[in-house]
Amino acid sequence: MPIQVTVWGENVHEQTSAVVQEVYPKGMHTCIADTLQEDPEITTRTATLQEFEHGLTEEVLASTDVLTWWGHAAHGQVEDAIVDRVQARVLEGMGLLVLHSGHYSKIFRRLLGTTCSLTWREAGELERVWVCNPGHPIAQGLGRYFEVPQSEMYGEPFQVPPPEEMVFSSWFQGGETFRSGLTYKRGNGKIFYFSPGHETYPIYHQPEIQLVLRNAVKWACPEGGKWEDGYTRKATPPVEAITERGPKLHAPGTEGLR
Numbered sequence: 401m402p403i404q405v406t407v408w409g410e411n412v413h414e415q416t417s418a419v420v421q422e423v424y425p426k427g428m429h430t431c432i433a434d435t436l437q438e439d440p441e442i443t444t445r446t447a448t449l450q451e452f453e454h455g456l457t458e459e460v461l462a463s464t465d466v467l468t469w470w471g472h473a474a475h476g477q478v479e480d481a482i483v484d485r486v487q488a489r490v491l492e493g494m495g496l497l498v499l500h501s502g503h504y505s506k507i508f509r510r511l512l513g514t515t516c517s518l519t520w521r522e523a524g525e526l527e528r529v530w531v532c533n534p535g536h537p538i539a540q541g542l543g544r545y546f547e548v549p550q551s552e553m554y555g556e557p558f559q560v561p562p563p564e565e566m567v568f569s570s571w572f573q574g575g576e577t578f579r580s581g582l583t584y585k586r587g588n589g590k591i592f593y594f595s596p597g598h599e600t601y602p603i604y605h606q607p608e609i610q611l612v613l614r615n616a617v618k619w620a621c622p623e624g625g626k627w628e629d630g631y632t633r634k635a636t637p638p639v640e641a642i643t644e645r646g647p648k649l650h651a652p653g654t655e656g657l658r
């Protein structure tokens with residue numbers, strides 16, 4: 401069975417910016433999906449903000465192994481109920497790739513629990529992306545580093561929790577450095593944040609970037625079974641016979657609080 405990827409795109413600047421339209425005439429989400437689709441082990445579909453339930457219905461998410469997320473101008477327009485739904489699927493085991501300005505998306509901030517703020521500069525400068533762990537699955541096929549000829553600078557402090565692993569670290573022509581490829585795990589879901597991807601530059605057309613995305617999808621693919629919410633509304637009976645002791649809050653048989 402191929403890995404089922406849903407490529408989510410905010411699809412706003414593609415409609416409003418002539419520059420972005422020129423770089424991504426079919427939309428960034430379509431470019432990313434086409435890139436992933438080149439791998440015979442991956443099958444893709446796209447979803448956008450403008451669709452019913454942002455294209456992320458229960459049915460779509462239930463059959464998604466890995467979700468990729470690119471947003472920038474309209475994070476606030478993403479319905480909280482959909483964020484809840486995506487979060488639940490990540491905890492169950494769905495992989496999540498958060499790209500570039502998705503650092504400020506509701507879902508990334510929800511899952512990481514911090515502001516996810518960073519510093520930035522839109523100057524079309526060179527970005528040198530260093531591989532921190534050449535043995536990591538996401539870094540396979542790359543050299544010691546690769547360069548993005550024109551990039552938006554994302555700089556420290558990047559206000560995220562300490563990652564499980566830093567796969568990439570970037571240096572910018574202007575002097576800053578940035579933790580540009582970070583892995584996390586929440587519940588059973590693997591999360592990869594990858595910062596290159598500003599929409600006015602052809603970054604998702606670059607072979608090294610495309611390779612990272614395909615590697616990351618394979619890395620983030622669910623393993624094992626679902627980590628479903630184990631909450632039961634009634635008190636759990638003991639496995640061994642015990643004598644109850646001490647005062648109780650809950651009357652026998654009543655439902656738990658949440």
Ligand code: ZN
Nearest residue numbers: 501552598599
């Ligand atoms: Zn940007």
